[in-house]
Amino acid sequence: MIPKCIITSFTIFASSFVVAGDDVQFNRDIRPILSDKCYKCHGPDKGSREAKLRLDRREDALAAIVPGKPDESELFLRVIDPDPDERMPPKKAHKTVTPTEVEHLRQWIADGATYAGHWAFEPVQKPEVPKTGEWAKNAIDHFIEERLKQENFEPSPAADNRTLLRRVTLDLTGLPATPEEQTAFQQNPDIATKIDELMKSPRYGEHMAWSWLDAARYADSDGYESDPLRNMWPWRDWVVEAFNRHMPYDQFVIEQLAGDQLEDPTVRQILATGFNRNHRMNNEGGIDPAEWLIEYVADRAETTATVFMGLTWQCARCHDHKYDPISAKDYYQLFSFFHQLPERGSANAKTAVPLLDVSALPHLEEFAEVSTKLEPLKAELAAFRKDEAFEPGFAAWLETLAKDEKARKKMGGEYAKLEVAKWSDKLKGTARTLFLNSHFEHAKSTRAKMVPLEKRDRELKASGAKVMVMGDMETPRQTHILLRGAFDAPGEPVSSGTPNWLPPMDESLPRNRLGLAKWLVNPDHPLTARVAVNRIWARFFGTGLVKTAEDFGSQGELPSHPELLDYLASWFIENDWDIQALQKLILTSATYQQNSSVTSVHLDRDPENRLLARGPRYRWSAPVIRDQALAASGLFVEKLGGRPVKPYQPPGLWKEVIKGSPVYKADTGENLYRRSIYSLWRRAVKPPMMTLLDSNLRDTCAVDLKRTNTPLQALLLLNDVTFVEHARGLASRMISETDKTDEARINHGMMLLLGRAPTSQELEILKNELTSQRDYFKKHSDAIAEFLAVGEAKPDEKLDPIELAATTSVARVLLNLDETLTKE
């Protein structure tokens, strides 16, 4: 049975979202009831509509509602019908209308049953900033405090400086503040300057990129069957770079959706469109390519809708959406934008056109320059074939070769095997090219210019990869509505377009992806800025102002602070979509800087911290947990970008799932100590460290993050080679960077990880543990070598092995502390 306390606290919490007062508001109080409990059969989808009754539009709903008269309204009467067989919603729906909801419906009908547009589809209106007290540091705080006052809550005191620095540093770079940074900040606690400094670090872009890779379902393999590896990592580096270059959000959107369609696009801008090629690809034998092509296009349309508009587009693939006004036609009009690639349904990393050759990102400009210089030279060289001296020269060269067997043998291959007289026409053709490149006098100066360029071009190509990007065919492909979503059941033809219940696409915009992208970032678009701001907010508070970051539709949750959301959305647009400025606004707010301790009042009335009467407190994400340990260990290799690396992974994982699979062989040397964002992500066998710590799976687009607390996480953090080796690195520093007393060691370990000294109680516990581990290793000398041999890094030989082993045990405890794992 249900523990009573849960119901009670839930009810209080749910009602706490209703501001005191008697007014019933359609969007806040009524739409959620109608949407969740009625629309499935009485909503926008005509295919599943029952009794011809539609409740999502007032003019239709009046068939069952008499405004002002609940007792004459069929809708109300059916909801309260005492006969369970007559009562709505029907039993099979497994939904009930609560007494509070019944009361809201009654009140609403009595008040005239007015409808309002769904809040998220209404224009963003910049609200007045409420005037509250002294606590506020910026506009955010006024909105938060006003709401807290309504709920009779007080904000929490500010976090102390060292907690704040740790929070901000990990939030912006995913790495802990060093003891030196802590000391400097205590002396000059200027948070605004510190934020600017952190945002200039290359580590900032790496950290920001992670959640974008989740949204963009980035991975290093194709995702089906034998799950071959692919080369999308230059796109990943593009994302890191975009954050590090502080690219505004509107440009970020446009380049990723349609960089290739910009005027004279740079290689970078085309590379950006790899965003929509990150979906999985199937090359299993026997598949129907036409079927899978549709899946890829669908993935692009659905990902685009979720990431940029917070809409559950996929629901309209087979039928009109049951809750939101997305029709099947809307679905396929968006689909059509992404349906224009010259691609095949069955392809692999080498054949999935369009492909773009890129060098490693730092050399992209040079790579483009080399290509630009090579182009005219190539043309010049080709023109020499038409030179009147060319054919005679070639014939003469052949004659020389016929006599000079040595020279012919040197040419290798078929040339070496056959006498010149026996060469086929084809062989002669390639020989012509050879002659042109190396022996034709007239071309020699051109070739001389080309050779170093070609060499550089090859080097640069080798530093990069062939990346899948977007690029449309010249003749558009006709899109059809697919009946029930089936690839082989085309219905009415549709063309690329946007839904009519959102602001129209400007006539001047092209009807292609570029037009779509510009339509999205038009300031009139009600969703783009709200959705982006919400996601940025969630990054720092753990939950968005709209909790359902992936669903701003009628089944999504209402914003906890609607005015604040709209304020931030308009602020974002006014400030030219400046992501860093928005982040700085959030981080410098008093709201963000509160202490995160939890009182019983918080737990009773707002356990999820939606009202923000305290600072954020929740477990760090998977990459932060690993990277933090790495940084504290002193093993961290700070290197930006490049091919995926293979850190430690338990043996046999790949092989066990895929026979004939390449064996996962961990890298050696510095690749073991790169940040998690560079770890290879194979979809069929995901890195277990990441998935155990709730990382998104990267099969499909994900814009929220779940957080669980499981024993498997404890096993990982206690026993995995990564954490044991990093603990040893930390222990080495605890010993060698101090005067070697137990107290100094423990103190230093805490500083390195948490930026603070231990309390006397903590110190006592840790000293005891150090002593007991020292005793253990003294008694078990054979265990020392085994324990110190974990991982590839060599233990510091200058250190006493017993001391190193015992201190490593203590460092393991530090790495597992709740405080280490938690944003506080």
Add this chain to the structure above:
Amino acid sequence: MLTNRRDFLSRSSLGLGTAALHSLMPEASIANSIQKIAPKAKRVIYLFQSGGPSHLDLYDYKPHLKNREGENLPDSVRGGQRLTGFTKNQKSLPVAPTRYQFEQCGESGSWVNTELLPHIGSVADDICFIPSTYTEAINHDPARTFLQTGAQLAGRPSMGSWVSYGLGSEAKNLPAFMAMTSIGNCKRVPQPVSGRLWESGFLPSQYQGVKLQSVGDPVLYVSNPPGISRDSQRSSLDALGQLNQLKSAEMGDPEIESRIRQYEMAFRMQTSVPELVDISDEPESTFKLYGDDAKQRGTFAANCLVARRMAERGVRFIQLYHVGWDHHQNVPRDLPLMSKDVDQASAGLLLDLKQRGLLDDTLIIWGGEFGRTTFSQGTKPTKEKYGRDHHGRVFTVWMAGGGIKPGTWGKSDDYGYSVAENGVHVHDLQATILHLLGIDHTALTYRFQGRDFRLTDVHGKVVNGVLA
């Protein structure tokens, strides 16, 4: 597990998320709300035969096809149904009758290929064969994903995740949902299975299947680091626990108490998992039942034995995959090898559970993601060498144990090509499995992206014909 408590309260269609209060091993569950039917089975052992075993060569006996050997499959039988890319351009579709001997087994008289599956034949009276199972998918990955998650495309929770979300665990020191894989001894390189098949999709990750490894640690990271004894680990955990208690007193966040409990559970798993897989205490009679393969870690037989040990310890959903049934080119070469891998151990598991009184409340499921075509892949089949393409329009799955009525349910047509009677769709199978666990498949839902999702999507009917 308080982080997600509210999440559940708002996401669960039932408005109660008790399961969410618990972590990997929920002691309670939302069972009271979704288990409206008396459960017949407490746990499931799913022996997934990955690759698509040939129903025509193992269970679905069509003796008269001998007379049609080499004849083109009549268009009326095929009914214009689509073929995979392997055979769609093939000039003819010659009927390839099975080359194996079938016998009627036990009192039920169910037909089984006793040449290859003598042991399964010997327990036929405990089995309900469903030769009328059908699916919509024609390629491996989507077909497996369909059976395991109710949808062909990735992203939804595995059946085991749904069940552990719904019912929680009976096991005190083991996860509710565990998975094992084994690789078949066929000559053709087996199709892989993706780790995604036991992932929890949009359900929180504590409901993902915990994979039992066949090399290294049986559960990832379950062993202490080299050189660290249990006492040394205990000492570290004590220090950690004390420090976290101080933190809990300072910060008041219940998540800290939860973390302390998870670390203690982890410590207990460090004993319970090795004990689970340590088969040295099994008497010789066990290996007579399962076969000597069961002594070798990572084989299908060993996994069956471990499955029984999991069942004894209260693991709720035990998912095995044996890969290698994809016999496009050469059924007579590979089918005997695969059958040998699984025959004795499948029957042994059934008998073992029976003699321990566990079969009554354990549901065993045996089957692949689809069957194989009546016609040969390749236009010139011989008795010695014929292959079969993927075929989802009809195939055989069998079930035994808790709540199952032995016998045969449903029929395929004369060619073993389509359903003739009482077709059982994948969603029906899933609805039935949940029903046997006492779960109404329409009530077990989870709110994701605005929609209440179920294992059976918006379909599925409980197959009453297989119920005892």
